[in-house]
Structures are given as structure tokens and as C-alpha cells.
Amino acid sequence: MAVAETPLYAKVSNKHRSRSTSALLEPLLAKGFPAHIAQKALVATGQKTTEDAAKWLHSHCNDPSLDDPIPQEYALYLCPTGRLHGRLQEFWKESKRQCGKNRAHEVFPHITLCDFFTCEDQKVELLYDTLKRVGDSFSQCFPPSISLTLHASPSYLGFFIDDSHASVLKEFALAFSSEASALADCHVKPCLKQFHLTLAHKFYPHHQKTLEQLAKCIYPGEPCQWVAALYSRDMRFVHYQRLRALFQYKPQNIDELMMNTGDLIYVDPTHQCDVSEGWVIGTSHRTGCRGFLPENYTEKAHESDTWVRHRQVGGSWGEYVFETASRSFTQTEKEPNVKLNGEAHNPCMSRSVTNVLSLQNPALRRGLLVMRHGERVDQVFGKSWLQQCLAADGKYYRADLNFPSFLPKRKDSMKQFEHDPPLSCCGVFQSRLTGEALLDQEVTVSYVYSSPALRCVQTAQHLLQGLKLNQKVKIRVEPGLFEWTKWGASRVIPNFMTVAELVEASYDIDTSYSGNFPLSSLVPSESYEDYVSRSSAVIKQIITACPRKGTGVILLVGHGSSLASLTQPLTGLPSRDSDGFAQMVRKIPSLGMCFCEELEEDNKWQMVNPPVRTLTHGANAAFNWRNTMVKD
Numbered sequence: 001m002a003v004a005e006t007p008l009y010a011k012v013s014n015k016h017r018s019r020s021t022s023a024l025l026e027p028l029l030a031k032g033f034p035a036h037i038a039q040k041a042l043v044a045t046g047q048k049t050t051e052d053a054a055k056w057l058h059s060h061c062n063d064p065s066l067d068d069p070i071p072q073e074y075a076l077y078l079c080p081t082g083r084l085h086g087r088l089q090e091f092w093k094e095s096k097r098q099c100g101k102n103r104a105h106e107v108f109p110h111i112t113l114c115d116f117f118t119c120e121d122q123k124v125e126l127l128y129d130t131l132k133r134v135g136d137s138f139s140q141c142f143p144p145s146i147s148l149t150l151h152a153s154p155s156y157l158g159f160f161i162d163d164s165h166a167s168v169l170k171e172f173a174l175a176f177s178s179e180a181s182a183l184a185d186c187h188v189k190p191c192l193k194q195f196h197l198t199l200a201h202k203f204y205p206h207h208q209k210t211l212e213q214l215a216k217c218i219y220p221g222e223p224c225q226w227v228a229a230l231y232s233r234d235m236r237f238v239h240y241q242r243l244r245a246l247f248q249y250k251p252q253n254i255d256e257l258m259m260n261t262g263d264l265i266y267v268d269p270t271h272q273c274d275v276s277e278g279w280v281i282g283t284s285h286r287t288g289c290r291g292f293l294p295e296n297y298t299e300k301a302h303e304s305d306t307w308v309r310h311r312q313v314g315g316s317w318g319e320y321v322f323e324t325a326s327r328s329f330t331q332t333e334k335e336p337n338v339k340l341n342g343e344a345h346n347p348c349m350s351r352s353v354t355n356v357l358s359l360q361n362p363a364l365r366r367g368l369l370v371m372r373h374g375e376r377v378d379q380v381f382g383k384s385w386l387q388q389c390l391a392a393d394g395k396y397y398r399a400d401l402n403f404p405s406f407l408p409k410r411k412d413s414m415k416q417f418e419h420d421p422p423l424s425c426c427g428v429f430q431s432r433l434t435g436e437a438l439l440d441q442e443v444t445v446s447y448v449y450s451s452p453a454l455r456c457v458q459t460a461q462h463l464l465q466g467l468k469l470n471q472k473v474k475i476r477v478e479p480g481l482f483e484w485t486k487w488g489a490s491r492v493i494p495n496f497m498t499v500a501e502l503v504e505a506s507y508d509i510d511t512s513y514s515g516n517f518p519l520s521s522l523v524p525s526e527s528y529e530d531y532v533s534r535s536s537a538v539i540k541q542i543i544t545a546c547p548r549k550g551t552g553v554i555l556l557v558g559h560g561s562s563l564a565s566l567t568q569p570l571t572g573l574p575s576r577d578s579d580g581f582a583q584m585v586r587k588i589p590s591l592g593m594c595f596c597e598e599l600e601e602d603n604k605w606q607m608v609n610p611p612v613r614t615l616t617h618g619a620n621a622a623f624n625w626r627n628t629m630v631k632d
Helices: 003-010 025-030 035-044 050-059 082-099 121-138 163-183 205-215 353-359 377-381 414-418 425-440 454-467 499-504 528-545 562-571 578-585 625-629
Strands: 072-080 111-119 148-153 156-161 196-201 226-234 241-245 264-267 279-284 290-294 298-300 308-310 319-321 338-340 343-345 367-372 445-450 475-477 553-558 593-598 605-608
Touching: 025 035, 025 050, 035 050, 035 121, 072 082, 072 121, 072 163, 082 196, 082 205, 082 605, 111 121, 111 163, 121 163, 121 226, 121 319, 148 205, 156 163, 156 205, 196 205, 205 605, 367 562, 425 454, 445 454, 454 475, 454 553, 528 553, 528 562, 553 562, 562 578, 562 593, 562 605
Parallel strands: 148 338, 367 553, 445 475, 445 553
Antiparallel strands: 072 111, 072 226, 148 156, 156 196, 226 308, 226 319, 241 264, 241 298, 264 279, 279 290, 338 343, 367 593, 593 605
């Protein structure tokens, strides 16, 4: 038993346990499952069917916590359905696309009636009975339509429930909490503060105006049926992060975790310090097993993705539907104005978030696509890669198919490639494939800027080839885009290939571009503050140089550090400290990218989803047939 779980056991160790059985429990007992484990399976699947519970038990056959007497936590939410729910989902999707994820995206649209409380597995049906009785007693006085007023502040956006309707909801929550506490022997606390339906929470202040515009397109008087529903979650993982598996992973070692596509994983961020880079340790929601897993096989999931909604079970209910449709107004009746902080505003005629967005003509906006270079050759073969490729006469040869077939000519020594390495062949493939993906998405690139590092120039070149823009759009080599010199040039600034040498090597270089920062301005081991200042200055100069009219996407090819250092000055996002910055950069893969879109206001930008996904692939180790196939 983990030390952190000890208090959880203390909550349930002295409680009386009833022996009541249900219609769903009996078939599981008949199959030989112990009562407490069968009840645990039913609760974990929302008491839906015996088949679901049996499937859960099969998946958790190796779960080390299967016998642990830890109950679930439950919350009672009032959830909208119908067209209002559809409009809210549109807002969720579009606000995430335009302004990025905020705290509200972790949970679905709801009004909290009773916050999370614990209840023993064998007493959950008493909660269903209570919800059914209390729901029936309030069915006639429940408002036919709940009056919602839009409220906005620099960190919160949502609908407040008007006092007359809020009083009914408060009485309903009090009645449920009182009866459930008495019958199910649990401590249920009703929500007594301002009832609200959150739209956005803990977002950046400069996104407030955009979020308000999107929220005004939600007409709160849309036909809606409200459902009081019980949700449960595993109390052990409340403060954990949640990941979703993008791919199947089959363990290579005994301490690794088996994952199927779509699996949800609980990850404790405080337990990742000693884990190898690129890996995390987590617990599978599907199986309960714990182990190491590759982080690049996953993406972040929402908090509520692991919650279970409890539905109708025989004569008991895990949710209560308030039948208000017959008493609600029809569409032909006059639709009142939406109120924002008490002031009336006309709702959008289409009442569609996506229709309003189309009026903003995003094609006229400038976009900024910041991208890390492709796989560099020393990333695969180490710092001594050049020695592996030099013959006795000093000539370059290809020691592995992932080495470039040749190196471009330069006037100084070939040794300079050690400090300014080229792309590997896989890096060339990555770059061209990403360019082709951008072409498929009809991304219009108008300007391309590159760090002077050879790997960045090569990445830009092959991106343009994938976009079929080589010879049409020239690469502007900008020394100011070079990475933080504390990492890439701690002792000396590399001798980069000159513009003339790059042109001679058939790279599409804009020879008329002189750069905002001369190479001589780069100093070894610059401070983090100086790097942030340099990045801020260069991105502002680049944006100023690209006209607003007629400009599509500005493509910047830089380093892992570029993604944050070049976008934060535009979007107004706060800078991280140097330690947090370093940890973030380590997670950015080859061709990792982020995208910023210009707003209608001058000098305002927001970060949105990139037009394409990044490329994920596995490792391919060196192979020697003689050592592997031929025995001594």
C-alpha cells in the first residue's frame, strides 16, 4: 500500500457494511466473484449492465488494488441537453481552437449541485433511490426554462442563474444532500454559492474579448431539457494528470505498461523526477496496472474523461430527467436578449459560433508558424559523427544510410560541420513530409526565415520542396533566430556557411536580405534574459517587415527553444524561468511546431492549433548481421 493512500483507507476502515444485493450483482456472484469486488466493478462502470462489469473485472485481473476498500467519489451535476448543449459544445471547441485550453475544458458543461463526496460501493443504489424521490418531489416546481445571464471578468466567463430559479436549484440540492447523507451514511455537501455554468476559467486576460464574442453567440433560451446526473471518479487519482494513448504500445520490459489506442493513463507529476527522458510512469484507467510508457505515444486528456456517468438501473436511477419540454416556450415566441453582466446584447441571428467565425474572414489574417528543425545527424550518431564518416584520405563517405549522401562544399575546414551539423536522411524526409502535409491543408506560406544553422536552412529548403514553393519563396537567413547560445555555443559561435556558400550548394536563399542581427552580435553563453530579449526583438522586426495585406503564413525555422521564445512576445504569454524553459524545450520533437494567428486589433496575436500534426516514429537501432546472425 502506498503511503499516500493510507488516509484513503482510514476513511472507510470503520464503516458498517451492508449485505444488500441487486439484480445486477447476483449474476456476478453466481459466477464466483466475491461480493465486494463485484460491487466495485458495478460502480466503476456506472451500474449499467452485468456484461460491462464482467468486462471490467477481466481487464482488471492484474490490478494490484482490486481488493482495496477505497470507495469512489460522487458529484451531482445539472447538465443541459438538446440544442443548448450543442451550442455549448460548439463554444468549447471553438474557444479551444482560438484561445487554447483553459480550466473549463477539463469538464463538460454543467451546474454543480453537490460537489464530490465519498459513498461506499454497496450503498450507491441508495443514492439512486434518493435522486429519484427528490426529483419526483421537485418535478412540478422545476422551472420550465432556466434563466441565464452572461457574466465576464478577466479570469472567468460563464452564465449565472437568476435568483428565482437558483432558489429552486438550491432547495433541490439541499433535499438531496440531506436525504442521501442520512440513508447512504455519507457526508454530502450541497453547493450554496452562486449557481453558475462555466464557459471559460483561468484564461489569459488578452483572450477575454474573443471569448466574450464567442459566448454572445450562445442563446441561453435554446430548447433544453435539464438532467440531474451522478458522476463518479477514482479518489486516488484526483490530483493526477491524465493522458490518452495515441498508439498501441507493447511492453519491451517487465516494468513497462501495456497500452491500447485510446487508453487513459493517470500520471503523478511529482513522481517523474527520476524517470528517463521521454518516458513517464503511470497507471492505466482500463486495467489498473502501473508501469513506464513512452510519453510521445500519448496526448493530454481532460479531467472528466475518466469520470463515469451513472444511468438508469431497473427501478433505481443514477440520473433524473426533468420533463420541462411541454412547458417551455416555442421557437416562434420572442427571444429575449442575452445579458452580459446585466446589460442586454442581441444574440447572433444564426446563434452559431462557427457561422460567426466565418464572417471574420480568417483568410485575411497573417499567421506565424514556428518550427523546430528536423532530425540532426549528431542526434543519432553522437558528437563524433564526422569521425565515423572520414576515410583514411580525409574524404567523406556514408557510413550509414541515415548519414547524408554528401556534405555541401564550404571554403573552410570540413571540421566545422561538427559544430554546425546537417540533417540526417530521416531529417530530410521529416521536413519534406511536413511540407507536403502543409500543402494538403492549403497553407499559403509567403515568407520563410531560418536560423543560420545548416540543419535549419536544410529543413526550410525541404519544407518548401514539399510545399512546391522552391524557387518561388526564398529563405531569409536570420542570425537572430539562432538558439540560446548557452546550449548551442557555450564556448564559441559556430562558423556557419555563408550566404554565398549556401547559394552555391543550391539552397534557395534570399541574397538581398541582410538580417536584423549580424552574426557578430551573437556571443557565447549568453544569459537567459539576453536570449529572451534577442528573440523578442527579432520576432517584432520580422512581423513589422511582413506587410499585413496580402501576407499569408510567415514560416520561421529555428530550434526547440524558438517555439516559446518567439511566440510569447506576440501573444503576451508570460515567460518561464530558465529551469522551466529548459524542461519544456526537452519535450519538443523534431519538426515540433506552434502556430499564432493575428487578431483584428493591431499587434494582437493568439496561439491556435497548428494546421498539421507533428510526425511520430520509433527508434531504429544499428544492425550488424554478423554479430546477430552468426554464432561464434
